Amino acid sequence: MDKGYLVGGRYEILGTLGEGGMANVYLAKDIRLNRKVAVKALRYDLQDDESVKRRFGREAKATSGLSSPNIVNVLDVGNDNGIQFIVIEYVDGPNLKRYLKTHFPIPYHEVVDIMEQICSAVTTAHEHGIIHRDLKPENILVDDSKDPIQVKVSDFGIALALSDQSITRTNSLLGSVHYMSPEQIRGKSATVLSDIYALGIILFELLTKHVPFTGDTAVSVALKHSKEDIPDLHAIDHNIPQPLENVVLRATAKDPEERYQTVREMCEDIDTCLLPERASEPKFVPISHNDLEETKVMQPLREDDQDKSANKKKSKRNKIIWMSLIPLLLLLFLIFAIVRGSAETSVPDLSNLTIKQATVMLKGSNLQVGSISKENDDDVIAGHVIKSIPAKGLKLKNNAKVNLVVSLGARYYKMPKVTGKQYDEVSDGLKKRGFTIHLKYKETNEYSAGVVMKQSIKAGSKVVAKKKRLVLTIAKTPTVKKKTYKVRDLTGYNLKSIQDYADEIDAVLDVTYQYSDTVTSGMLISQNPSAGSSISQGATLTVVMSKGKEESDSNSSDSDKDNDNNNDSGTKTVTKEVSIPYDDGGGTSNSVTIYIGDANHNISNPYKTMTITQTTPVTLSFNLKSGQTGTYNIVRDNQTVVTGSVSG
Incomplete structure (x- = not known):
């Protein structure tokens, strides 16, 4: 499944989490509940295998009824265009195998805690009549964001319901050979005691970082499980407490009757194995039932009887050897058949190969060419492979079929006419088709700014758009050179006349007011720039207008009140930064009047x-x-837009 694919109309694929013998697991997003989930989809090459489909269905059935904080929950089950899938809880963390590699050695109390959580999950399964049959660190997920860490048992893909009579005895050989019990290897059905044996192997691995038995082939490992004793843990790590080693030895006893008879019993033993009162516990030694047969007293034999007896014993011994070899040979043949029948291969990278080359590559990987479909592709030459289905790297059974998607060559587009249109309106469509766009700007009064004036590829011509260079000439508003004016002498002008003059030369007028004993109220006191100097279009013309004579009072002189920067010990200067908003809806400029109230100014003036x-x-x-509070009002085009106050 490709990234972005919507499974069952609800689960958006984000990436691949892993590949298994029966299914591939993907990270997905539940678009309804906005959470991450894991989608387990039956492998492409196994869609028609009825036995596999039944096993896949059993996984959902086996776990859907289980409720435990240490079992990965099944959230949904469905079928998407013939592909069976299970939606399960997403655990954001490594599996126990990877966790062990990066955190070994794990403190004994953490090992005990991990095993208790695993045992809790398996106990829940057993109490619901479910045998897992594939317990191993790879199927145990770790949420290491929690303290202490939380583990969850997953992958009930080959779980066996105790009441399910449809499972054949050959199913007892399903699972991982490194964790398989001796009785399963001898061909017997999996039981609760088989899961307990696997738990013992997992505990051994947590304590040593490796499994007890290894070999070059699955057969050699299976024989070691059946015949050899578990390696001495104290020889590997002499610090391992004896009660903890005893848990391993009892759980992995060759004779199922000598193991814990329930996982709960094993869990209770683990729970107390680190207590001081158990420190001197003797080593668990399984009893060999072959050595417990009753001793018989034999009658003395004559010399000729001794010869006959020796021949009989030799003949009997040879017969026993051959009889014991028969089931062993059958076992080896059965394991070989299973391994050979489940042999897998990976899909090679077939991109950009011809069909003939792809056929040879697939044959070399023990795969066959399936159906061939064709489509346009701007990057792949006609007749060459665009992609394979399933994609490269995915595992398939030997002789499975791989479908090919072959290129018809690049797609040709008819060049549209874009001249006379706004560039912003046509740019997205051109980019989506693959054009590489280069822009030129030209000043003009014939077109509005942003309009395409010219295109380098003629409208109506057929082109391969992918990475094709397309040059567009865009209209740009001509730059207008600002005019310069000689400033007029405004002496004797009132504010209305000065405003008319500022509009005439397109200047920004800045007006302030002062009291004056010599200039009539409402008339100009001073101007900047001064008369006769130059001013550019759009520059600021500053004028000071008279408020007339100021009425005197008993406390201060006129000159003191006219001075905005009063230095009297009874007042202080406070400044306030204010932003006057511009309104572009009423014309090219806004008229603004500012009113302030303080010790020297009346808010109404x-x-x-x-x-x-x-x-x-x-x-x-x-x-x-x-203690005085100053106030201000700012009026823009006869409408108050800013008010406020400041404190002295």
Whole structure:
């Protein structure tokens, strides 16, 4: 399944988590509940294998009824276009095998805690009549974000229901040979005691980082499980407590009757194995039943009887040897048949190969060519493989079929006419087709800004768009050179006349007010730039307008009140930064009047008048007496837009 594929209309594939003998596991997102899940889908090459489909269905059936914090929960089961899938809880962490590699040695109390969690899960399964049959560290997931870590048993793909009579005896050989009990290897059915044996092997591995028996082939490992004793743990690590080693020895006893008879019994023994009162516990030694037969007293033999007896014993011994070899040979043949029948191979990389080359590659990997479909591809030459289904790297059974998708060559597009259209309207479509777009700008009054004036590829011509260079010429508004004016002498002008002059030369007017004993109220006191100097279009013309004579009072002189930066010990200067918002809906500029109230200004009288063409910051200066609050109002086009206050 490819990334982005929506399984069952609900689970979006995010990536691959792993591949197994029966199914592939993908990380997915449940788009309804917005959470990550794992989707286990039956392998492509096994869709028609009825026995595998039954086993896959049994996994969902086996775990759906189990409720345990240490078992991976089944969330959904379905069929997507003929592909069976199971949606399971996603555990964000490694499996126990990988965790062991990076965290070994694990403290004994953590080993005990991990085993107790695993035993709890298996106990729940056994109490519901389910034998796991494939217990191994790879099937135990670790959530290491929790403290202590939490483990969850997964993969009930070959689980055996105790009440299921449809399972044949050959199914007892399913599972991993490194964790397989001696009785399973001898061809007997899996039981609760088989799972207990596997738990003992897992505990051995947690304590030593490796399995007890290894070999070059599965057959050699199986024979060691059947014949050889478990390696001495104390010889590997002399610090291992004897009660903990005893758990391994009892769980892995060759005789099933000498093992723990339930997982719960094993769990209870693990729970107390580190207690000080058990420190001096003797080593568990399994009883060999072959040595417990009753001793018989034999009559003395004559010399000729001794010869006959020796011949009989020799003949009997040879017969016993041959009789014991027969089941062993049958066992070897059965294991060989299973291994050979389940041999797998990986899909090779077939991209950009011809069909003939791909056929040879598949044959070399013990695979066959399945169906061949064709489609356009801008990157792959016609007649060459675009991709294989299943994709490269996936495992299939020998002689399985692999479908090929072959290229018809690049797709040709008819070049559309884009001249006269806004570039923003056509750019997305051109980029999606694969064009590499280069832009040129040209100043013009014939087209609006942003309109395509010219295209390098003629409209109507057929082209392969992939990475094709397309040059578009875009209209740009001509740059207008600003005019320069000689500033007029504004002496004797009132504010209305000055505003008309500022509009005439396209200047921004900045107005402030002062009291004056010599200039009539409402008339110009001073201007900047001064008369006769130059001013550019759009520059600021600053004027000071008269408020007339100031009425005197008993506490201060007129000159003191006219001074905005009053240095009287009874007042202090406070500044306030204010941003005046620009409104582009009413024309090219906004008229702004600022009113302030402080020790020297009345809030009802204009403090400053100006015009703005964009949002403009201003600094307001207040002269405030101790404890006095200054206020300000800013009016834009006869509408109050900013008000506020400052404290002295």
